[in-house]
Amino acid sequence: MTFTRRTLLGVTAVLLTGCGTGTSAPTGPRSGGRLRAAFAGGGAKEVLDPHLANLFVEAARAKALYDKLADLGSDVAPQPRLAERWEPSADLTRWRITLRKAVFHDGKPVRPADVLASYARILDPKRAFRAKSSLALIDLANSRAVDDRTVEFALTRPFVEFPNALAAFGAYITPEGAEDFTKPVGSGPFSFVSFEPGKSALLKRNPDYWEGAPLLDELEFVIANEESARTNALLGGQVEYAHDLTPTTARANEAGGRMTIHRAPNSAVQAFAMKLDRPPFDNRDLREALFLLADRPQLVESVLAGSGQPANDLFGKGYQHYADDIPQRARDLDKAKFLIRKAGAEGLTVKLDTSTAAAGMVEAATVFADQAKGSGLTIEVAMGNKDTYWSDILKNGALSSFRSGAMPIETHIAQRLLSGAGTNVTKWQRPEFDALYATAVSTSDSGARDAAYREMQRSLHAEGGYLMWGFADWIVGAAPSVGGISTAPANTLDWARFDKVWLR
Amino acid sequence: MTLRAYASRRLLLGLVQVLAVATAVFLLVQALPGDAAVALAGDQPDPARIAAIRTAMGLDRPAPARYADWLLGLPRLDFGVSLVSGRPVAEFLAAGVGPTLLLAVPTLVLLLPISVLVGVTAALNEGGRLDRVLTSLTTGLHSIPEFALAVVLVAVFGVQLGWLPPTAVGVDLAANPAVLVLPLVVLLARPVCTISRLVRAGMVDALSSDYVRHARRLGLTETRVRYRHALPNALAPAVQQVARTADWLLGGVIVVEAVFVVPGLGTTLVDAVAARDLPVVQGLAVVFAVTTVVVNLAADVIAFRLAPRTEVAT
Numbered sequence: 006m007t008f009t010r011r012t013l014l015g016v017t018a019v020l021l022t023g024c025g026t027g028t029s030a031p032t033g034p035r036s037g038g039r040l041r042a043a044f045a046g047g048g049a050k051e052v053l054d055p056h057l058a059n060l061f062v063e064a065a066r067a068k069a070l071y072d073k074l075a076d077l078g079s080d081v082a083p084q085p086r087l088a089e090r091w092e093p094s095a096d097l098t099r100w101r102i103t104l105r106k107a108v109f110h111d112g113k114p115v116r117p118a119d120v121l122a123s124y125a126r127i128l129d130p131k132r133a134f135r136a137k138s139s140l141a142l143i144d145l146a147n148s149r150a151v152d153d154r155t156v157e158f159a160l161t162r163p164f165v166e167f168p169n170a171l172a173a174f175g176a177y178i179t180p181e182g183a184e185d186f187t188k189p190v191g192s193g194p195f196s197f198v199s200f201e202p203g204k205s206a207l208l209k210r211n212p213d214y215w216e217g218a219p220l221l222d223e224l225e226f227v228i229a230n231e232e233s234a235r236t237n238a239l240l241g242g243q244v245e246y247a248h249d250l251t252p253t254t255a256r257a258n259e260a261g262g263r264m265t266i267h268r269a270p271n272s273a274v275q276a277f278a279m280k281l282d283r284p285p286f287d288n289r290d291l292r293e294a295l296f297l298l299a300d301r302p303q304l305v306e307s308v309l310a311g312s313g314q315p316a317n318d319l320f321g322k323g324y325q326h327y328a329d330d331i332p333q334r335a336r337d338l339d340k341a342k343f344l345i346r347k348a349g350a351e352g353l354t355v356k357l358d359t360s361t362a363a364a365g366m367v368e369a370a371t372v373f374a375d376q377a378k379g380s381g382l383t384i385e386v387a388m389g390n391k392d393t394y395w396s397d398i399l400k401n402g403a404l405s406s407f408r409s410g411a412m413p414i415e416t417h418i419a420q421r422l423l424s425g426a427g428t429n430v431t432k433w434q435r436p437e438f439d440a441l442y443a444t445a446v447s448t449s450d451s452g453a454r455d456a457a458y459r460e461m462q463r464s465l466h467a468e469g470g471y472l473m474w475g476f477a478d479w480i481v482g483a484a485p486s487v488g489g490i491s492t493a494p495a496n497t498l499d500w501a502r503f504d505k506v507w508l509r
Numbered sequence: 510m511t512l513r514a515y516a517s518r519r520l521l522l523g524l525v526q527v528l529a530v531a532t533a534v535f536l537l538v539q540a541l542p543g544d545a546a547v548a549l550a551g552d553q554p555d556p557a558r559i560a561a562i563r564t565a566m567g568l569d570r571p572a573p574a575r576y577a578d579w580l581l582g583l584p585r586l587d588f589g590v591s592l593v594s595g596r597p598v599a600e601f602l603a604a605g606v607g608p609t610l611l612l613a614v615p616t617l618v619l620l621l622p623i624s625v626l627v628g629v630t631a632a633l634n635e636g637g638r639l640d641r642v643l644t645s646l647t648t649g650l651h652s653i654p655e656f657a658l659a660v661v662l663v664a665v666f667g668v669q670l671g672w673l674p675p676t677a678v679g680v681d682l683a684a685n686p687a688v689l690v691l692p693l694v695v696l697l698a699r700p701v702c703t704i705s706r707l708v709r710a711g712m713v714d715a716l717s718s719d720y721v722r723h724a725r726r727l728g729l730t731e732t733r734v735r736y737r738h739a740l741p742n743a744l745a746p747a748v749q750q751v752a753r754t755a756d757w758l759l760g761g762v763i764v765v766e767a768v769f770v771v772p773g774l775g776t777t778l779v780d781a782v783a784a785r786d787l788p789v790v791q792g793l794a795v796v797f798a799v800t801t802v803v804v805n806l807a808a809d810v811i812a813f814r815l816a817p818r819t820e821v822a823t
Contacts, residue, residue, distance in 0.1 A: 427555025
């Protein structure tokens with residue numbers, strides 16, 4: 006009995022302590038301490054070269070060590086960073102960028118030569134950095150340093166959204182000539198201490214950071230590939246920040262008082278992609294039937310465990326240029342049946358390719374196949390290889406699971422919806438759409454630009470290939486002692502912004 | 510055949526086996542869908558970008574040429590460089606071996622005494638209550654898969670009670686032995702069951718054998734009969750199982766590595782296959798093949814020494 010009583014006392018003590026931290030007034034930002042942040046990693050192949058960043062942990066480390074000229078704000082519109090301001094020429098082909106007064110960790114100033122060298126490295130034809138396609142419109146030979154704080158970029162075509170390119174994933178500014186990243190030197194809020202690929206990276210406060218020194222003394226990235234391990238490490242007090250948790254974990258731990266859950270809405274879109282260049286979805290009616298078969302609230306509730314919101318077959322809800330005025334689609338089984346019959350697709354079985362390459366895709370495919378029952382069309386879920394999934398669905402099949410992280414709507418269109426786009430999964434190839442895009446990005450008239458974006462989204466909503474059913478929250482768990490975590494969408498400036506985080 | 514001649518013949522055969530494994534692994538990874546460039550491109554599978562990555566990695570060279578290069582490096586112990594990171598494969602292996610050994614060696618050191626103790630105790634109480642309790646416990650424990658046991662132990666002792674660290678995230682393993690406790694328990698659980706069952710069976714057999722009866726008739730003390738005469742014979746079959754366990758442990762037990770975040774060889778292998786990083790996969794295949802050959806050879810030699818009448822398979 007003694008044991009039971011003691012256990013009970015222990016539990017009560019824990020509960021009381023829990024209440025104590027819960028009710029005490031939150032203290033303001035405080036400086037000092039080491040934050041340990043657990044991320045999924047890539048094993049020994051992880052690198053610190055910011056231009057090679059690919060994984061979330063690499064992006065977060067690159068952000069701590071380096072700066073870009075611009076980055077994406079919470080509305081996924083570009084904000085100046087190392088660039089203090091930008092000024093396009095009247096014809097939008099020359100951009101004059103004034104650099105902020107910033108220094109690298111070795112004390113050398115950030116100069117136009119560093120900016121030009123970084124971009125030249127990314128654009129090197131013999132290499133394949135991720136930001137290359139975004140920066141490809143820069144005419145480097147005709148770009149130049151105007152003075153020691155001004156760069157002028159020449160573009161190969163007029164482009165009003167050039168700041169999006171400056172904010173591209175991986176477009177970091179490194180010192181001129183940097184090729185060896187074993188001891189990286191950047192201009193970011195933290196400087197390098199040590200790195201073991203696949204295990205950990207230790208960084209320390211950069212007191213001279215141009216935006217003000219971070220609050221933390223030290224920042225340690227640790228790697229735990231399994232979501233359950235990240236959760237356990239957080240619950241066991243081994244880390245203070247666990248990146249990318251599942252909605253189920255969030256639900257289970259939200260009320261426990263041992264971790265706080267931070268949800269970043271609109272971080273990832275969940276979708277199904279239909280290919281327009283082949284049967285059966287070359288038929289517009291059948292695409293609309295699929296749009297009408299999806300029960301989006303049910304998908305959000307079951308697949309995202311409520312951590313998200315229904316989507317309207319358009320990318321980027323809440324982002325700059327998003328067409329809010331298009332009415333939300335809802336399930337309409339009768340109309341879907343009618344359209345399937347009209348398309349002559351009654352009794353047809355369609356394969357839906359999916360894989361575990363992204364969280365929730367397999368579950369969504371299964372739920373959607375179920376929602377299609379009784380419509381006359383049978384959806385058959387086919388599991389693919391997760392390592393090669395994105396490349397496979399680009400070429401093969403007619404219907405596939407799809408998800409995407411945050412990016413400006415302009416980038417989404419440029420990479421996925423133009424006739425010549427490199428990753429055009431839905432094979433949406435329309436000269437009139439390409440022309441609208443060209444208008445949108447080459448006019449300085451913001452009214453004409455908005456009209457073009459609205460027109461493009463209207464046609465995508467009516468007859469496009471993406472059935473976008475939900476926007477997933479990005480979920481981060483933290484110890485109750487951690488303050489200053491932003492809920493900006495993943496991949497934007499304030500996501501994993503450890504220079505703004507503090508420990509109570 | 511003398512033991513030495515036998516051992517050298519086995520080693521030579523082992524060399525051929527290792528090469529065969531490496532070749533098979535090369536062909537199998539070639540047969541996997543996609544290559545390192547496709548895996549690296551991930552959700553940005555622009556064909557032009559994939560082609561550029563392929564060129565940068567040297568994947569545009571024919572497969573036989575790449576394989577030949579790799580083979581020529583082997584005698585110099587040059588395992589090549591990782592396609593993805595450009596770091597030498599030897600670095601990957603060295604990084605993974607440490608954590609794997611830190612789990613495997615203590616497990617093996619604890620495994621034998623515990624299993625022998627359990628097995629012998631059960632055998633000496635054959636049919637008795639203790640025997641039945643031990644038998645139920647070992648069969649019961651054996652039926653729990655590693656991941657399930659690991660998850661339960663972490664939830665109870667790591668998170669709920671907070672007695673032991675739940676994972677090894679960001680911890681120097683050698684400096685914090687407490688993080689090894691839960692993984693060791695998980696790794697020991699099933700092998701202790703199998704090996705103690707083998708020891709028990711062997712001991713029961715031995716205790717009822719003619720030579721034990723003869724030894725008792727000669728008036729040797731019971732302790733001497735049990736531990737000098739019966740036990741070594743009872744151990745011979747268990748040694749093979751220990752070898753199999755050692756091989757399993759030295760290959761890196763991925764489930765345990767993943768739950769407890771111990772970045773050993775199993776994790777290295779899974780990461781390398783997911784990235785289609787062929788040179789790393791091949792390097793690991795060589796390490797695993799060498800381990801298997803050496804461990805099995807050692808087991809045969811030990812079994813031969815324990816019970817010399819055991820015929821050595823040739």
